[in-house]
Amino acid sequence: MSFLKSLFNKGPPSEHAEEKYDLLPRHSSEQDSAEEGTGNTSVDDLREQENGEQLSRSTSRRRLDAFSEIPEHRIWMWTSIGLGFLSVGLMIGLILCKVDTSDSMPVQPTLEVDEESRWAPASCFHSKNFSLECVRQREDALPQHNLDLPFPEGRTGRYITFLNQYIHMGFNNQLEELILNAYLSHRANRSYAFRDIGYPAPGYPLTHMVAGPAAGAPFPWTNETYRAPRSINQFFWHQVCPRAERIQFNTAIEGKKMGLGAPGDDEGALVIDKWVERLTQPDPEGKERCVEMTGSSLFDFKLMDNVKIVSIWEEISKSPVLTEFMWAPMVNWVYERYVHRMASMPESWKVPDPRTKYTIPGLLVIAVRRGDYQGHCHNLAKWGLPYNVWAMVPALPDSQLDRTGYPSDEDHANVLRHCWPTEEQMLEKLREVRDYTKGSLKNVYIMSNGQLDFLDKFKEMILADGWENVVHTLSPEVVMESREEKMASVAVDMEIARRAEAFIGNGFSSVTSNVAMLRMVDFKDDYTTRFWKKSRMT
Structure with a gap:
């Protein structure tokens, strides 16, 4: 029983303690609650909150001191009762999770969601629930986020993400670049690992605003037997592409090897063609299964504010990345x-x-x-x-x-x-x-x-x-x-x-x-x- 007392008497964690998760940060419930409010917190409110936290900590210490004086047999009794209530609660929760939610799913057009493997609360799948946290949960539950899927998806698929993507620009600047990144990924037959919209800070899920193949919707069938790999989010990227299995391509270094000049020197169509050729090279050992693009953006302002970008239009205008583009259900x-x-x-x-x-x-x-x-x-x-x-x-x-x-x-x-x-x-x-x-x-x-x-x-x-x-x-x-x-x-x-x-x-x-x-x-x-x-x- 001493281990129970040690749990309750354990001091606060070290201020230097870190979580070692290799994942993008999530919005906490406290952040969501704050975002729902007015955002105007007075000094008096902060002092009142601080005093309340001090009172809560002192009360907790008194409770822990009192706990240390409780006889061990009573601790066992109350622990058993608590575990019993917990078991009943879990059973009820499992029963509730089995209810049919087909008529509460978002109305079409939207993304298909894997109901069998989802872990989000049922309320998050209601068609009018547009909270950022629920959008995130639905995004994480996309059916392509499954390691067991066959090639060209799952653990044997080929993926690409763009660490050099602009995130501190306005929404439409980011939209221009992500569409080009998604187009390049599709041409290279790689699953595009899209990123959050990074501005205004702290950002929000891409699927809060955008739908279509660039944001995870399925591509049309290429023929009767093949469909291109779907885009994934960063949460699944970190699962399907562990750090040890990634390779980084610096755009300047690799571009020079391919005969490309500095950003803005070459026609946009040539940049796309050269990179498609590089990203589709034979890779029998699978060392280039997961590619991270680094260095300057392929589509930085020296190309975007240049008439040479227009040479991409003839092909990209026919790509499903654009022809199937849609806004997210919230926007509609x-x-x-x-x-x-x-x-x-x-x-x-x-x-x-x-x-x-x-x-x-x-x-x-x-x-x-x-x-x-x-x-x-x-x-x-x-x-x-x-x-x-x-x-x-x-x-x-x-x-x-x-x-x-x-x-x-x-x-x-x-x-x-x-x-x-x-x-x-x-x-x-x-x-x-x-x-x-x-x-x-x-x-x-x-x-x-x-x-x-x-x-x-x-x-x-x-x-x-x-x-x-x-x-x-x-x-x-x-x-x-x-x-x-x-x-x-x-x-x-x-x-x-x-x-x-x-x-x-x-x-x-x-x-x-x-x-x-x-x-x-x-x-x-x-x-x-x-x-x-x-x-x-x-």
Whole structure:
């Protein structure tokens, strides 16, 4: 019985004690509780909390002292009773875990979840449970997270993760890179070990915002007998690829061996082809089963802000990574709640299945970048940069930004015309797009980070120019209140821009680049995806 007393009388752990788990950190229940609150903790609250913790510790010490005086036979008795209650509780829990939850699973489209091996609480599998912890639990329970699956998955599969992936950039910068990483992985017939979205800190699961093959959904069948390996998360990566079985490829060192130059020197398509060749080399001993990419990113800004990235478009636009791209169930849920008000559509309009390539008739969405771009546009002019990534695809009528005069005052003014247009210049562009659609456009939705007074003023100017309905990001009827809605807001804006009959954006913005990407994959008329500049109309 002395061991029981030693357990209760054991002192606190050493402050230098560490957990040696080779896993990504998880959100604790305390963190989740704090995130649900207001986030405004006063000094008095902290002092009260500290005093409460001191009282709790002193009370615990008194209880331990009292425990040491209890006769051993009573300890055995109460221990037996406690174990009995614990056994009953475990039996009840096992019975409850066997209930049929098929009708509480998230509505399609979403990821398949392995119900047999899941360890998450049943409440986490309810279609409207979007807490970060439950999203994490569902992600961990994906069916491909199984060591016993046959090749090309399981313990014999080939995997790749990108330690050099940007995580301290905005969501859309991260989205651009992860799509390219997933595409390269798929071309190399390797399972892509995706990472969390790292900004804003402390980050959140990728599947909280993104669905489709890049986030773990199955690829279409290549033929009757083969399907490409599915993407996995970092939790399973650490299981299927123990540290001793990983090999690191430094992008600069390996690239030099393959004859590639510095970032931005080579065509994007050549970079992809060379790395596919390297990652698919014969490996009979399995020494390259698990690859970690290190060094600078393959798709850093020297390539992303370079017209050479566009050479990838012809192939990636046909890849399932893009053709099967979808938003996560949370985003679709918020979108369905707000799209009627954002698009000025009647309530009788039924939102189509998100897996279809539908169009919202009569709607023009415009992306008006303000705020940080007041200074950033001047930097873009000074640095001599072109448009962002997929905004440079030649099929788009406004994709060609003439910077032959760089550097000069005229070139600087030309960049500002595209990057920071005045209200009058934007109205001119709206008329141009309306004329192209032969007047079918009636309603406008403004997605913007601008201030309320600016948006209200611009709204009135648009209405005065003959448009029927105008709604903007800060309109009372579309202001999102809950944490889940706010997190989804940027993706909801992008989804409505993707589905709109026409779209005008800022070619320097990664948001606009990704919207243009989705519209082109959906085969929208190229002349309905525009940027803030005078177009070459044909």
